[in-house]
Amino acid sequence: MTxxxxxxxxxxxxxxxxxxxxxxxxxxNLDLNKGEVLGLIGExxxxxxxxxxxxxxxxxxxxxxxxxxxxxDGMELLSLPERRRRRLRGAxxxxxxxxxxxxxxxxxxxxxxxxxxxxxxxxxxxQADAERHGRELYAQLRLPNPAEIGFRYPHQVSGGQLxxxxxxxxxxxxxxxxxxxxxxxxxxxxxQIEVLAAIRDAVRDIGTAAIYITHDLAVVAQMAxxxxxxxxxDEIEEQPTRDxxxxxxxxxxxxxxxxxxxxxxxxxxxxxxxxxxxxxAGISAEYVRDQPVxxxxxxxxxxxxxxxxxxxxxxxxxxAARVITGLLPASKGxxxxxxxxxxxxxxxxxxxxxxxxxxxxxxxxTALNPKQTIREIIGRPxxxxxxxxxxxxxxKVRDLLTSIEMEPDxxxxxxxGELSGGQKQRIGIARALAAEPQFIxxxxxxxxxxQLVAEDILRLLKRLQNERGLAYMFITHDLATVRAIxxxxxxxxxxxxxxxxxxxxxxxxxxHPYTKLLLSSVAEMDPDWLDHTLEQRKKAQTDVDN
Amino acid sequence: xxxxxLKSAPPTAWFGIVVIFAYAVVAIFAxxxxxxxxxxxxxxxxxxxxxxxxxxxxxxxxxxxSRMIWGARNSVGIALATTAIAFSLGAxxxxxxxxxxxxxxxxxxxxxxxxxxxxxxxxxxxxxSIFGTGITILIIxxxxxxxxxxxxxxxxxxxxxxxxxxxEAARLRGEGLVWVIxxxxxxNIMAPLVAEFGLRFCFVFLAVSALSFLGLGxxxxxxxxxxxxRDNAALITFGDITPLLPAAAIALLTVAINFVVDxxxxxxxxxxx
Numbered sequence: 001m002t003x004x005x006x007x008x009x010x011x012x013x014x015x016x017x018x019x020x021x022x023x024x025x026x027x028x029n030l031d032l033n034k035g036e037v038l039g040l041i042g043e044x045x046x047x048x049x050x051x052x053x054x055x056x057x058x059x060x061x062x063x064x065x066x067x068x069x070x071x072x073d074g075m076e077l078l079s080l081p082e083r084r085r086r087r088l089r090g091a092x093x094x095x096x097x098x099x100x101x102x103x104x105x106x107x108x109x110x111x112x113x114x115x116x117x118x119x120x121x122x123x124x125x126x127q128a129d130a131e132r133h134g135r136e137l138y139a140q141l142r143l144p145n146p147a148e149i150g151f152r153y154p155h156q157v158s159g160g161q162l163x164x165x166x167x168x169x170x171x172x173x174x175x176x177x178x179x180x181x182x183x184x185x186x187x188x189x190x191x192q193i194e195v196l197a198a199i200r201d202a203v204r205d206i207g208t209a210a211i212y213i214t215h216d217l218a219v220v221a222q223m224a225x226x227x228x229x230x231x232x233x234d235e236i237e238e239q240p241t242r243d244x245x246x247x248x249x250x251x252x253x254x255x256x257x258x259x260x261x262x263x264x265x266x267x268x269x270x271x272x273x274x275x276x277x278x279x280x281a282g283i284s285a286e287y288v289r290d291q292p293v294x295x296x297x298x299x300x301x302x303x304x305x306x307x308x309x310x311x312x313x314x315x316x317x318x319x320a321a322r323v324i325t326g327l328l329p330a331s332k333g334x335x336x337x338x339x340x341x342x343x344x345x346x347x348x349x350x351x352x353x354x355x356x357x358x359x360x361x362x363x364x365x366t367a368l369n370p371k372q373t374i375r376e377i378i379g380r381p382x383x384x385x386x387x388x389x390x391x392x393x394x395x396k397v398r399d400l401l402t403s404i405e406m407e408p409d410x411x412x413x414x415x416x417g418e419l420s421g422g423q424k425q426r427i428g429i430a431r432a433l434a435a436e437p438q439f440i441x442x443x444x445x446x447x448x449x450x451q452l453v454a455e456d457i458l459r460l461l462k463r464l465q466n467e468r469g470l471a472y473m474f475i476t477h478d479l480a481t482v483r484a485i486x487x488x489x490x491x492x493x494x495x496x497x498x499x500x501x502x503x504x505x506x507x508x509x510x511x512h513p514y515t516k517l518l519l520s521s522v523a524e525m526d527p528d529w530l531d532h533t534l535e536q537r538k539k540a541q542t543d544v545d546n
Numbered sequence: 547x548x549x550x551x552l553k554s555a556p557p558t559a560w561f562g563i564v565v566i567f568a569y570a571v572v573a574i575f576a577x578x579x580x581x582x583x584x585x586x587x588x589x590x591x592x593x594x595x596x597x598x599x600x601x602x603x604x605x606x607x608x609x610x611x612s613r614m615i616w617g618a619r620n621s622v623g624i625a626l627a628t629t630a631i632a633f634s635l636g637a638x639x640x641x642x643x644x645x646x647x648x649x650x651x652x653x654x655x656x657x658x659x660x661x662x663x664x665x666x667x668x669x670x671x672x673x674x675s676i677f678g679t680g681i682t683i684l685i686i687x688x689x690x691x692x693x694x695x696x697x698x699x700x701x702x703x704x705x706x707x708x709x710x711x712x713x714e715a716a717r718l719r720g721e722g723l724v725w726v727i728x729x730x731x732x733x734n735i736m737a738p739l740v741a742e743f744g745l746r747f748c749f750v751f752l753a754v755s756a757l758s759f760l761g762l763g764x765x766x767x768x769x770x771x772x773x774x775x776r777d778n779a780a781l782i783t784f785g786d787i788t789p790l791l792p793a794a795a796i797a798l799l800t801v802a803i804n805f806v807v808d809x810x811x812x813x814x815x816x817x818x819x
Binding site for chain 1: 710711712714715717718719720721729730733734
């Protein structure tokens with residue numbers, strides 16, 4: 001039996017909290033052979049990134065490795081002096097981070113940063129050799145114009161290209177092990193597929209081993225030979241990818257797999273003559289004169305129904321919400337609330353018009369004032385719109401907390417900082433409900449949450465909709481969410497509506513070409529999905545060429 | 547601030563708190579503590595230290611200890627009033643500029659830039675020689691000059707908060723400007739503002755003392771630490787440290803305040819060690 005390239009034994013990592021040490025990783029074992037890809041999966045706080053960094057013999061400030069061994073190619077990393085470890089990093093073990101934009105130095109070109117490791121730090125190549133090698137890697141990772149892209153600065157390339165440039169940087173010294181920490185999470189689905197394919201092929205070609213960290217099962221299914229599931233610092237199980245997908249053993253793994261199955265009952269189609277709660281009629285809008293970011297957008301939202309506005313970043317879906325709420329006045333078109341035209345600007349709208357329309361935000365962290373208690377956050381709209389004070393107001397806050405499944409006595413006097421991500425999002429929902437609105441805009445409400453938590457939030461929203469007859473506008477880039485909850489889907493690209501229709505229409509062919517691209521880019525649990533999709537696209541392309 | 551936090555304060559912070567408290571007591575009870583009035587001539591000029599005049603007498607024969615004690619009320623009181631005005635003005639305008647944005651922000655910021663561009667001591671001298679040298683005018687002139695720094699800080703930290711979703715949520719709710727500033731933004735920028743208050747207080751103190759030393763600040767016969775240094779400066783040539791005592795009083799308070807501010811900054815920014 002050959003010795004594994006990386007072997008982690010009984011690793012314990014602790015993080016400093018107040019005066020004591022809290023466990024982050026509790027005795028995890030891990031083996032990785034040469035050329036093998038291991039997927040690490042789990043919710044946020046599971047210790048995936050901490051474990052990934054520990055594989056380089058590194059731990060973040062405020063954490064410490066309290067026990068265990070990390071053996072890389074026969075060397076015990078934890079007992080090596082820091083100087084020796086530094087010589088390994090970048091040369092034999094490399095790291096690719098989630099947001100490439102934050103890791104590149106904006107003042108240097110891509111090529112200069114590429115050559116830094118092999119030339120200036122590890123002295124294994126001459127500048128000219130390193131640059132030639134860089135161009136090869138750029139080509140291998142399918143970056144456009146590989147001969148010249150190295151002359152660009154980080155802000156001059158797109159997010160997906162930057163992520164690939166970072167992967168190229170990690171491969172610069174032909175490392176034996178690369179750690180990918182959520183490399184495609186911040187990307188749009190259509191970009192993600194290209195980056196995934198590029199990374200996978202490059203890893204295969206240079207025969208490096210990799211640890212691939214992600215919370216997205218479908219992604220890890222494409223990339224990894226084996227999958228390890230983590231939960232709060234404990235290993236749940238580890239299996240080869242195909243076995244894991246077909247037959248997860250542990251309850252927790254099964255629950256992760258089941259998440260994507262949630263489907264709401266579709267709401268009945270509205271009567272043809274029913275007046276919509278909100279009508280968006282031919283809206284155009286611009287931030288800079290004569291550069292419209294929205295062009296002639298129209299859709300209706302009916303009582304008790306959910307409309308999903310889907311598109312990639314930059315498609316104008318968030319701008320549409322800004323126009324509806326009055327933050328950005330439209331340059332053309334109008335918005336009607338229950339058949340009455342709404343004034344364009346926020347300041348001109350009446351208190352009752354404002355009350356009817358509420359918003360729930362993507363980042364619950366920034367959506368709640370950290371200095372106000374839950375009582376104040378939920379109580380304020382009640383006081384402001386309904387004029388209730390004192391005991392009456394508190395009664396209402398308690399009712400709302402109960403309806404979002406949080407115990408009033410436990411939570412009413414807490415600050416947002418004392419809540420988990422999912423709980424914060426629930427408070428955001430309660431604040432919107434406190435105004436007793438007819439219509440709520442949900443701006444990517446689940447995309448910052450773990451899958452299990454996100455599903456709970458979707459179920460809650462669905463129940464509240466049934467109870468109160470709310471109309472929702474879901475802004476999202478996640479087609480799984482759309483499939484779970486939408487009655488009506490609006491697909492946007494470059495500020496225009498490409499296609500709209502009921503959920504069933506959208507998910508059954510024939511598709512509009514852009515919808516088809518979006519749909520086919522959503523990763524599926526099938527490990528062969530990436531190959532199939534790429535093959536189909538290639539075939540479609542050759543068909544067009546012929 | 548909670549009592550629990552006070553207990554865990556480092557010794558330097560404790561030292562600062564005790565000194566500030568002592569100064570406050572002296573300033574408030576000056577009338578009871580001082581053995582003589584601040585203006586009465588009680589003896590000969592420059593009498594040495596004795597049982598009767600613990601610190602000797604000054605250039606006109608007034609008791610120096612009494613003047614030191616009264617000086618605490620005058621100098622510290624004026625500095626406190628000035629800092630308070632500078633803060634109300636600067637923080638108010640800074641928040642307004644951050645929340646309103648657009649041309650209002652441009653207008654306010656450029657006006658403040660203009661004020662900052664003029665060397666402040668020269669500007670103060672100019673204004674004081676135009677408007678005369680009353681205590682009220684002194685307070686207003688220094689407050690306006692110090693306000694510019696507070697404006698910049700308040701605007702900068704408020705800008706970070708204004709872009710938060712909870713501020714947008716308050717606006718979408720239809721909340722007025724006053725609510726947004728007072729309830730949504732101000733609580734989130736209190737920490738840096740309070741820290742800045744301590745530092746600004748020191749600078750105001752030094753500015754008042756400097757102007758008094760130049761004869762344009764607090765006018766005789768009112769006791770003030772700045773002018774007391776000047777009045778008794780001649781003694782230095784005889785190797786007597788008496789004129790340094792009021793200067794030391796200023797220095798001690800400045801150091802004490804900075805210790806407390808340091809501690810508060812550390813606490814709010816979550817820094818350890």
